[in-house]
Amino acid sequence: NAGVTQTPKFQVLKTGQSMTLQCAQDMNHNSMYWYRQDPGMGLRLIYYSASEGTTDKGEVPNGYNVSRLNKREFSLRLESAAPSQTSVYFCASSEAYGRGTRNIQYFGAGTRLSVL
Amino acid sequence: AQSVTQLDSQVPVFEEAPVELRCNYSSSVSVYLFWYVQYPNQGLQLLLKYLSGSTLVKGINGFEAEFNKSQTSFHLRKPSVHISDTAEYFCAVSNTGTASKLTFGTGTRLQVTL
Numbered sequence: 001n002a003g004v005t006q007t008p009k010f011q012v013l014k015t016g017q018s019m020t021l022q023c024a025q026d027m028n029h030n031s032m033y034w035y036r037q038d039p040g041m042g043l044r045l046i047y048y049s050a051s052e053g054t055t056d057k058g059e060v061p062n063g064y065n066v067s068r069l070n071k072r073e074f075s076l077r078l079e080s081a082a083p084s085q086t087s088v089y090f091c092a093s094s095e096a097y098g099r100g101t102r103n104i105q106y107f108g109a110g111t112r113l114s115v116l
Numbered sequence: 117a118q119s120v121t122q123l124d125s126q127v128p129v130f131e132e133a134p135v136e137l138r139c140n141y142s143s144s145v146s147v148y149l150f151w152y153v154q155y156p157n158q159g160l161q162l163l164l165k166y167l168s169g170s171t172l173v174k175g176i177n178g179f180e181a182e183f184n185k186s187q188t189s190f191h192l193r194k195p196s197v198h199i200s201d202t203a204e205y206f207c208a209v210s211n212t213g214t215a216s217k218l219t220f221g222t223g224t225r226l227q228v229t230l
Contacts, residue, residue, distance in 0.1 A: 004159075040125070042206060042220040043160075058217070090159060103210055104150070105218055107159040 002026050004108035006091050012114045013081045021076040021111050023091030031097035032074035033058075033105065034066060036087040043090065049074055050097035081115045088112050118143040120209050122221035129228055131199055137192040137224045139181075139207035149190040150208040150218070151181055160206065166190065177201065202228045 007022045025032065030051045035043040035058075045058030049068040063085060065077045074093075078085060089111045095102040123138040141147060148167050152160040164175025171183040181192045190207060207221040 040222055042120075042222040044220075045217060048217070092160075103148075103218070104162065104165065106162070107152075109159040 004091055004093055004106055006089075006108035006111050008111060009109065010112050012116065013078075014116055015082060017081050017115075018077065018079050019081065020078075021089055021091075021113075022073070023075065023108060024073045025091075025093040025106075026072065027093060027095075027106065028071070029093035029095050029106075030071070031094045031103075032068065033092040033094075034064075034074070034076045035090045035092065036060065036085075037090060037110075038087050046076065046089075048097065081113075083115045086113060086115045118147065118209050118211055118219050120207050120219055120221035122207055122224050124224050125222070126225045126227065129197055129226065131228055131230055132196050134195050135193065135197050135201075135226065137205050137207075137226065139190045139192065139221060141188050141190065141207075141209045143188075143209060143211055146212040148210050148212060149181075149183060150210075151175065151179070151190070151192050152206045152208060152220075153177075154204040154206065154223075156203070163192070163205070197226070197228050199228050199230070201226060 004025045033048040034046040044060045047066040049055045052071045067075045091108045092105040094105045119142045121140045129135045150165045151163040153163045154160050164173050166173045166183045174180045179194050204223045206223050210218045
């Protein structure tokens with residue numbers, strides 16, 4: 001009954017370092033998403049993958065890259081971390097992107113990232 | 117484009133009192149509406165959803181919300197809150213089309229005290 005699993009839970013980086021946030025879902029969902037959450041701004045979509053083999057930019061993609069490794073896994077990479085990327089990152093999945101009732105999204109527990 | 121406005125960033129309330137968290141949306145087409153709850157240091161959990169049918173939607177933990185199309189609102193209510201309801205609540209909207217993303221409000225922090 002794991003749902004959406006994110007690793008790591010916490011991370012501290014120095015400016016310029018790189019890292020990859022991992023996300024895996026076990027619900028056989030087709031679509032996966034990466035959001036960032038900042039105080040007073042709600043959740044903003046970074047990238048999404050409507051289906052295996054496709055990825056698209058969301059609202060705030062600059063400074064990030066993603067890989068849909070297979071149907072289960074969707075990773076988010078910061079190539080050169082900046083203090084502005086200090087945030088809480090959430091991965092989510094849904095049965096099918098944009099397909100009405102099948103677009104209900106389920107979230108992981110988040111990764112709390114600090115960039116010094 | 118769609119948008120969501122949560123009018124209150126924080127709502128303090130005493131235990132066993134009723135509470136209403138307000139949400140208004142803007143969209144030029146039909147919508148689906150959601151409320152998510154985020155407990156401290158956790159991810160978002162779906163509280164309830166409006167997809168179609170009855171405008172009064174019941175969710176988990178005794179919460180309910182009413183879809184009002186004329187006022188473009190989807191306010192969340194609970195008749196008697198508990199300490200354990202302390203959390204951040206997010207309203208979200210997507211349109212009913214075939215390529216719609218989920219748009220979140222900025223959240224309302226519900227603080228329940230004795």
